[in-house]
Structures are given as C-alpha cells and as structure tokens.
Amino acid sequence: MSALWALAGNPNVGKTSLFNCLTGSRQKVGNWPGVTVERKEGRVRTSRGEALVVDLPGIYGLGASSVDEQIASQFISEEPLHGVILVLDAAALERSLYLALQVRERGKRVLCALNMVDMAEQKGIRVDVKGLEEALGVQVVQTVARSGRGVEDLIRAMEEAELASEPLAVDYGEAVGASLRRLEGFLSSLGPMPFDARTGALMAAEGDPRVWVALGDRSGGLDAVLAEENRRLEDALGMDLQSALMERRWSWVSALASRVISFDPSFKPVATLDDRLDRVFTNRLLGLPIFLLVAWGMFKVTFALGTPIADWLDGLFASAGELAAGYLESLGAPALLGSLVGDGMIGGVGSVLVFVPHIFILFALIGVLEDTGYMARGAFVMDRIMRAMGLHGKSFIPMLLGFGCGVPAMMATRILESPRDRKIAILSIPFISCSARLPVLVMFSGAFFPRVAGNVVFGMYLLGIVVSVLSAKLFSKTIFKGEPSQFIMELPPYRLPQWSGVLSTALLRSSQFVRKAGTFILGTVLVIWALGNLPFGVEYASEESLIGRIGSLLAPLLSPLGFGFWQAGVSLIFGFLAKEVVIGAFGTIMGVGDEGLAAALQGLFTTPAALAFMVMSLLYVPCVAALSAMYKETQSIKWTLFAALYSTSVGYLGAFVAYRLALAAGL
Incomplete structure (x- = not known):
C-alpha cells in the first residue's frame, strides 16, 4: 500500500507548482466526496516505492469556516497519513506559520517545504532554517517549485525522514x-x-x-x-475562547517569526517590477479598460487559432459519417441503421466535438492569466463595479469560475461570509457564459458574422457579465437589502506562467468536455434522433415526427423573437439538459456536420433572429446540473424555481430586444 501524504499550504505559496513537480503526469483529478471542490492526487516515485500525494485546497487555517477548510481539516485529522508536506512561503513566512502551528498541534507528522526562497532572497529576506526546524519540531527543505530546485531533496526527505508525531505544545x-x-x-x-x-x-x-x-x-x-x-x-x-486561541497563536507566530526572519543589511528596497506593473494594471482609470482589452484579445486569439483546427475536424467527422453510412449500406444494413450511425452518433456528437480546439485554447489562455497573477488583478479592478452594484468584490471570483462551469462557480460562493452576498451571487452567476455555451456562440457568430465572429462572442460574454451585475443590483435593492461585507483579497506576485501546468489544466478541461460528449451528449442526441424517426413512416426530423411535434408546441412562443420554428424550440428544450446539446440537436435534426450545419442554419434563421437566438441561449434557464447546485447551496426549492423563471424571463426579454434592435439597424 502506498504511503499517503497530504500537501497543504496557504493560497499563492506555490503548492500547485510543487505538486506538479512531485507527481508530473501521474495525476488524477476528481471531486471530494459530497462536494464539487476539485480533488487532485498524484504518485511520487521514491526509493521505498510509490507515495500517494493528495493536494489539499489552499487554506489559511483549519478553523473549518469554509468548505475548503472543512475538507483540509477533516483529511488531516481523520485520514491515516504517513505525513503532511506543509508548503511555507519564504517571502511571507509569518503568514504561513499560523497554519503550520495548527497542523503541528494536531500531532501530525510534518515535513516543511520552504518554498519561493528565490523571491525571499530578491527581497533581502533570510530565514534561519535550523531555528525554524527546532521551533516546529520538523524537517525543513528549501525549494523553488517553479524551477524544480530542491524538489529532489524533498523527495529524499519523504523517503528518509523520521518525522516527529508528538503534538506541538503551545503555551496558551x-x-x-x-x-x-x-x-x-x-x-x-x-x-x-x-x-x-x-x-x-x-x-x-x-x-x-x-x-x-x-x-x-x-x-x-x-x-x-x-x-x-x-x-x-x-x-x-x-x-471568548475562540478569540483567545487566535490571539495566543498569533502571538506565538509573531515571536517565532521575529527569531527566524532577518533582513540583509546591505539590501536596499527599491520599487519592484510587481509594484510598477500594479501601478498600471490596478490603476483606478486604466485598470478596467486594460482588463477588458485583455479579455477581448483572449477571444480574438481563441478564434484565430481554433477555427482552422475546428474546420479540419469538421471535415474529418463529415467524412467519417459518410463512410460509416456507406459501409453499412454496402453490408446490406437498413437505411435506418446508417442514419443512426452517420446522422445520430457521428453527426450529432461530431457537431459538438469540433469546438474542442476553441475550449482548449480559451482555458489555456485563462490558465496563463491565472498563472501570471493577472487574473487576481482583474478581480481587484472589478471590485468598484461589483460594490456599486451591491455585490461583494470577492463575488467576482465565483463569476470568473462561471466562465468554466456554473456548478463549481456556485459552490465557490462559499468564500462569501454573508448569507446575503451568497444568495445574490448564486442568483446572478447563471448569466455568466459558461464553456458549454461556447459552441452555440461560436457556431452562430461564425455562420452569421464571419468577419467579426470573435468580437460578437466577446460581446456576448460581456453581455452576460452586464446582465449578471445588473441583476445583482436589482436583488440588492429589492429582496436582499443591506450593505455588502468588506472585501479583502491577497494579490499574488507576478510570475512567468508554468507552461506544463497551463497545458495540463487546458487538457483536463477539454477532456472533461470530450467525456461529456461521449456519454451524456451522445445519449441525448440519440434520443433526439429516435424522436426524429418516430412514428415509423414519417420523414426523418420532419414536423410530423415526434421531435417536430414537441418543437411545434413551443414555436408560437418564439415567433416574436424571430425564430418561431420547431427546430429552435427543440434545441432550447434539450439545451436545458446541457447547453452543448443545442448545437448537437441542430446537427442531429438536420443530419449535417459543422460546415453543413452553418449553411443549414443560414437557411432557417435571418441575421436578426440568429442574434436573438444567441442572446436567448446565453441568458435563459441554466442547465439541470447548475440548478441542482443552486438548490444544494440555497437549500431552497423556492429560490431555485425563482432563478429558473427569472433567467428564462430575462432571456426572452433580452432576445426580443436584440431582435427588434437588429431589425431597426437593418441587419
């Protein structure tokens, strides 16, 4: 059985970089039981065999005031650990020592990685490693995780160290x-x-x-x-007792820090590069325009690099569908079977999978912004806007996660201390455009606005943010009156991106999309294909088929929006199950791939109607999984139903306004 290690530390201490150095490609990602907080574990080869390392969420303490602290506290307290690798920030050691003190009080075997010693040296900071080891009763290994310095020493320490397991005695x-x-x-x-x-x-x-x-x-x-x-x-x-504990612990930490931390007397503080960059990126006047410009550039690059690859994939899937149908026909198989494989399985799923390049590139670029430290600055410059709209500035962090998926974004609202702020954020997040909506936006913008497709998609993402923030303002002035709590956020240092981590994150997100396409989306498009063939004898995917009859029920409601035909109604119905299915539904109904689908959509939609459909797809009711997460977080069917009705109403109204404005503009 592999020795089990926990990897713990504050946010922004280089814990993820160290985890990647230790485990390399030998990683597995899932969720912690009962929550959607991501769990990473990986294996480290040592001379004594393999060790299993579990990367705990970044936390400042074990007080269990947030779900991340609860996960870390429970894992450290209850799992049969061989030891805890505790990552300390050499450049901000005092802050890291509070968590170290709590872990040692639990009587756990601890090995400390004093990380980012290079940054400490650049700031003239010296750490007395021997004194730190004696005070904590642990072995301390100096590391620079981003370059791999000291990682082999850390692995040897994992193999050889006899770690103290006696609880650290603190004089309270x-x-x-x-x-x-x-x-x-x-x-x-x-x-x-x-x-x-x-x-x-x-x-x-x-x-x-x-x-x-x-x-x-x-x-x-x-x-x-x-x-x-x-x-x-x-x-x-x-x-009270809790306050007294914290006060005594911080006194202990401060006393230890004063003994083991010193400053190079020859070091002359100068304005660092970080300081100079922050004067620009967090400037009250320039910060927000720069952030929007960076976001716009991100979408332009996504389209410029992703579209040629997507076109190649589309041709590949189209050829595969034709070959499969032709091969089955040559074997004497019924035409229905050829349609199932060519139109249903390959055509339907292929129409979704062609967007994998866009998703990979977008998440890689988001990873670069996070890795460099710029994404945190984006949250900082957005604070004034969020606060003006009645939202906590920290609410922008869950909203950023909403660009990936609404489910973890809603779970991330647990970082907000106020129940009022949490409810406002949860009800506002569904309007943020998640990655599942990206295929819809890419397809329609490419088909109807080919010369400015990137700008249109960026505009849709911006529209989602605006509607989300305006909804928060409405909620804060009506049903959730009151002042938001204070916003405190730590800005990490600027760093060069760690490309292996950026690529692994983008691959992980893309593979999750592919797995979803191979399971849930495949099942859904097969149901759509079957409904398009029933009752037997009708023309495939005609208005007389079951799928046509279902869509026809909704079509009259959609007529004021410019797309009052049954195909649009069907795609929106199945989009409630998963937003990616909107395009898969169109592809399956029409029996065409991505390139053919673009032409088919141009035959169905006018340009104003296409714009209205994009707005509707962006804003209407979130998917089933997001609503389930909303119910779990609010523990209220009332607020969940309210969110579904409110978002659908906003989507309908937004699509109507977009359609009328587009007609007035002569599009």
Missing part, C-alpha cells in the same frame, strides 16, 4: 489552558471519537461543526460547557 496561558483542559476532559468522558480529545477540544473551541456531527446524540452538553468557558474567559480576559 493559565486561563485559556485551563479551559482547554476542562473541554478535553469533557470530550474524553463521552467515549470514542474520530480524533483524540485534545484535537477535539481545539476543534470545538474553533467552532468546527464536525465535532458536533461526530458526537451525534452525545453532543448535548457540549454547548453548555463551551458557554461556561466563554463566560469565564470574558470575565478574565475580555474575550
């Missing part, structure tokens, strides 16, 4: 120490728990809900004991 003072001992004694009297009594006492003092869950029916007296200890400490120290 007489009053706080007595409260913890009484709490520990009370928990010991209740019987077995998934963690030792000392750890349970610290977790209970921090308000970690897992203590109450673990105790179940035995937790009745815990609240009373905590209330009594809080009363005692309020009388003695003027603060």
Whole structure:
C-alpha cells in the first residue's frame, strides 16, 4: 500500500507548482466526496516505492469556516497519513506559520517545504532554517517549485525522514489552558471519537461543526460547557475562547517569526517590477479598460487559432459519417441503421466535438492569466463595479469560475461570509457564459458574422457579465437589502506562467468536455434522433415526427423573437439538459456536420433572429446540473424555481430586444 501524504499550504505559496513537480503526469483529478471542490492526487516515485500525494485546497487555517477548510481539516485529522508536506512561503513566512502551528498541534507528522526562497532572497529576506526546524519540531527543505530546485531533496526527505508525531505544545496561558483542559476532559468522558480529545477540544473551541456531527446524540452538553468557558474567559480576559486561541497563536507566530526572519543589511528596497506593473494594471482609470482589452484579445486569439483546427475536424467527422453510412449500406444494413450511425452518433456528437480546439485554447489562455497573477488583478479592478452594484468584490471570483462551469462557480460562493452576498451571487452567476455555451456562440457568430465572429462572442460574454451585475443590483435593492461585507483579497506576485501546468489544466478541461460528449451528449442526441424517426413512416426530423411535434408546441412562443420554428424550440428544450446539446440537436435534426450545419442554419434563421437566438441561449434557464447546485447551496426549492423563471424571463426579454434592435439597424 502506498504511503499517503497530504500537501497543504496557504493560497499563492506555490503548492500547485510543487505538486506538479512531485507527481508530473501521474495525476488524477476528481471531486471530494459530497462536494464539487476539485480533488487532485498524484504518485511520487521514491526509493521505498510509490507515495500517494493528495493536494489539499489552499487554506489559511483549519478553523473549518469554509468548505475548503472543512475538507483540509477533516483529511488531516481523520485520514491515516504517513505525513503532511506543509508548503511555507519564504517571502511571507509569518503568514504561513499560523497554519503550520495548527497542523503541528494536531500531532501530525510534518515535513516543511520552504518554498519561493528565490523571491525571499530578491527581497533581502533570510530565514534561519535550523531555528525554524527546532521551533516546529520538523524537517525543513528549501525549494523553488517553479524551477524544480530542491524538489529532489524533498523527495529524499519523504523517503528518509523520521518525522516527529508528538503534538506541538503551545503555551496558551493559565486561563485559556485551563479551559482547554476542562473541554478535553469533557470530550474524553463521552467515549470514542474520530480524533483524540485534545484535537477535539481545539476543534470545538474553533467552532468546527464536525465535532458536533461526530458526537451525534452525545453532543448535548457540549454547548453548555463551551458557554461556561466563554463566560469565564470574558470575565478574565475580555474575550471568548475562540478569540483567545487566535490571539495566543498569533502571538506565538509573531515571536517565532521575529527569531527566524532577518533582513540583509546591505539590501536596499527599491520599487519592484510587481509594484510598477500594479501601478498600471490596478490603476483606478486604466485598470478596467486594460482588463477588458485583455479579455477581448483572449477571444480574438481563441478564434484565430481554433477555427482552422475546428474546420479540419469538421471535415474529418463529415467524412467519417459518410463512410460509416456507406459501409453499412454496402453490408446490406437498413437505411435506418446508417442514419443512426452517420446522422445520430457521428453527426450529432461530431457537431459538438469540433469546438474542442476553441475550449482548449480559451482555458489555456485563462490558465496563463491565472498563472501570471493577472487574473487576481482583474478581480481587484472589478471590485468598484461589483460594490456599486451591491455585490461583494470577492463575488467576482465565483463569476470568473462561471466562465468554466456554473456548478463549481456556485459552490465557490462559499468564500462569501454573508448569507446575503451568497444568495445574490448564486442568483446572478447563471448569466455568466459558461464553456458549454461556447459552441452555440461560436457556431452562430461564425455562420452569421464571419468577419467579426470573435468580437460578437466577446460581446456576448460581456453581455452576460452586464446582465449578471445588473441583476445583482436589482436583488440588492429589492429582496436582499443591506450593505455588502468588506472585501479583502491577497494579490499574488507576478510570475512567468508554468507552461506544463497551463497545458495540463487546458487538457483536463477539454477532456472533461470530450467525456461529456461521449456519454451524456451522445445519449441525448440519440434520443433526439429516435424522436426524429418516430412514428415509423414519417420523414426523418420532419414536423410530423415526434421531435417536430414537441418543437411545434413551443414555436408560437418564439415567433416574436424571430425564430418561431420547431427546430429552435427543440434545441432550447434539450439545451436545458446541457447547453452543448443545442448545437448537437441542430446537427442531429438536420443530419449535417459543422460546415453543413452553418449553411443549414443560414437557411432557417435571418441575421436578426440568429442574434436573438444567441442572446436567448446565453441568458435563459441554466442547465439541470447548475440548478441542482443552486438548490444544494440555497437549500431552497423556492429560490431555485425563482432563478429558473427569472433567467428564462430575462432571456426572452433580452432576445426580443436584440431582435427588434437588429431589425431597426437593418441587419
């Protein structure tokens, strides 16, 4: 059995880079049980065999106030770990030491990677590694993960080190120490728990809900004991137990930092490159226009590089469909079977898969912006706009995730402390254009606006942001009145992108899209194909078929939008299952590939109607998975139904306005 290691650290300490250096391509990505927070694990070859390393979410502490902290705290406390690799930032060591203190208090075997020592050296910062090792009771290895420096030393330490497992003893003072001992004694009297009594006492003092869950029916007296200890400490120290713990820990951390951190006396502070860049990228006047210009350039590059590859793939799928149908016909197979394989399976799924190059390039570019540190600046410059619209500035982070998928974006609203801010963000996120909508936007913009396709798609993404922010403003002034909480965000240092990480992320997102096309989308287009052939004897995908009859029910409602024909109604219905299916539905109904589909759509839609359909596809009800995530986050069927009805109404109104404006403009 492989030795199990946890990789833990604050955000922006280079933890992901270190994980990539340790595991290389031997990685697997999934979700943590019960949540959509991503879980990464990889294998490291050592002289003693393989070690399994699990990359925990970036956190500042184990207080379990967010889902990321809950995941990390539970994994560190309850899993049979060989050890924890704790990544510390050499250039901002004091901040990293709070988490190190908490992990060592849990009595876990710890190996510290003092990362980014090169950046510390550039700032004239010196760290007394021996003093740090003695204070924490751990081995410390200096690393620069982005260049691989020290990684082999870290692997050798994983192989050879005898790691201390005794909990780190922190002097909390007489009053706080007595409260913890009484709490520990009370928990010991209740019987077995998934963690030792000392750890349970610290977790209970921090308000970690897992203590109450673990105790179940035995937790009745815990609240009373905590209330009594809080009363005692309020009388003695003027603060409750949780506040006293934090205050004593930070005092311990500050004292340690003052002993082990020194500054090169010959170092002369000068304005760094980061400072000079931030004067431009976070400037009150220039920051937002630059951010929008960067986003616009991202979409232009996506189209310029992705479209030629997509055209080649389209020809490949078209030829494959014709060859497969022809081969089956030569074997004497029924024409229906040839249609199933050529039109349904290859044509339907192929019409979606041709957009993989666009998705890969877009996520690679987003990865570059994140890796360089610029994406965090985008959130920073958006703060003023978000706050003016009644949203917390930190809400822009879930919105950024919404460009990938609405499900993790809604889960990411857990970083917002205020329930008010969370609900506003959850109800606003569905208007952000996720990657599943990209095939629709690419297809229609390429077919009807070929010379300015990139600009049109960028405009649609911008429209989604505007509608999202305006909806947040509406909600904050009506059903969620109040002031947003304060926005505090750490800006990571600027770095050159780590290309292996950027490419692996883009490949991961693209492969998820391909897997979805090979399973859920394939199943859906086959259902569409079957409905297009029933009842037997009707012309395939005609208005008399079942699929035509279903679409015809919706067509009259869509007439004011310019696309009152049954094919559009069917595509929107199935788009509720997954937005990618909109294009797959058109391809299956018409029995054509991407290039043929563009021509077929030009025969169905006018240019104003095509623009209105893009707006409708962008804004109407999110997919089933997103609505499920919304229900899970709000625990309210009322708000979930409200979001579905509100977004569909906004989509319909937006499409109507777009159609009328396009007609007035003579498009």
